[in-house]
Amino acid sequence: GEDVEQSLFLSVREGDSSVINCTYTDSSSTYLYWYKQEPGAGLQLLTYIFSNMDMKQDQRLTVLLNKKDKHLSLRIADTQTGDSAIYFCAESFLQGGKLIFGQGTELSVKP
Amino acid sequence: DGGITQSPKYLFRKEGQNVTLSCEQNLNHDAMYWYRQDPGQGLRLIYYSQIVNDFQKGDIAEGYSVSREKKESFPLTVTSAQKNPTAFYLCASSIDLADWVEQYFGPGTRLTVT
Numbered sequence: 190g191e192d193v194e195q196s197l198f199l200s201v202r203e204g205d206s207s208v209i210n211c212t213y214t215d216s217s218s219t220y221l222y223w224y225k226q227e228p229g230a231g232l233q234l235l236t237y238i239f240s241n242m243d244m245k246q247d248q249r250l251t252v253l254l255n256k257k258d259k260h261l262s263l264r265i266a267d268t269q270t271g272d273s274a275i276y277f278c279a280e281s282f283l284q285g286g287k288l289i290f291g292q293g294t295e296l297s298v299k300p
Numbered sequence: 301d302g303g304i305t306q307s308p309k310y311l312f313r314k315e316g317q318n319v320t321l322s323c324e325q326n327l328n329h330d331a332m333y334w335y336r337q338d339p340g341q342g343l344r345l346i347y348y349s350q351i352v353n354d355f356q357k358g359d360i361a362e363g364y365s366v367s368r369e370k371k372e373s374f375p376l377t378v379t380s381a382q383k384n385p386t387a388f389y390l391c392a393s394s395i396d397l398a399d400w401v402e403q404y405f406g407p408g409t410r411l412t413v414t
Binding site: 229234292293 | 335
């Protein structure tokens, strides 16, 4: 079945790197996504990776995908207080339409 | 500016009443979605629609109904049959239903039923 798991909380100091992890069970996913949710708001797509890729870098964001272990991570370099939010990983499938989301990781950045 | 609007931001209802949540988009997207978010849980798909006059049940459709009479609008009705309706409801849209497309989310409606 489809299941996506994330740890619920992560706390880092401003300027440090943050690494948010995600594991998933269904290896037939085609794309994996990272969405950001600020308090009381909707979700905003941060980045995504095609399931055939191992890594994608976009400015301060680095996505690593280990397909063998079904593990996805998001690294945020030089984390700022504005990065404090809930981060969701999600996967999509060839038939489209459906995103399976993890529970979200609440990132707290302390000055 | 293009985007998705949901109204109201906060909604309060008494148990046993139906309530309709509004979702409008001006992105010219074909596909629209409704998700429910509960604390400590990911988003769960309630209903989605690929095109006008067509919609499909998601994972937790029981107690909800939708309509898609216009491309821009996808209202969600939370009926009295929904056992635990208090939640944060998010509407989203995408160009179509393909697996690679970005889903754009509205700001959400927080529904409290007492």
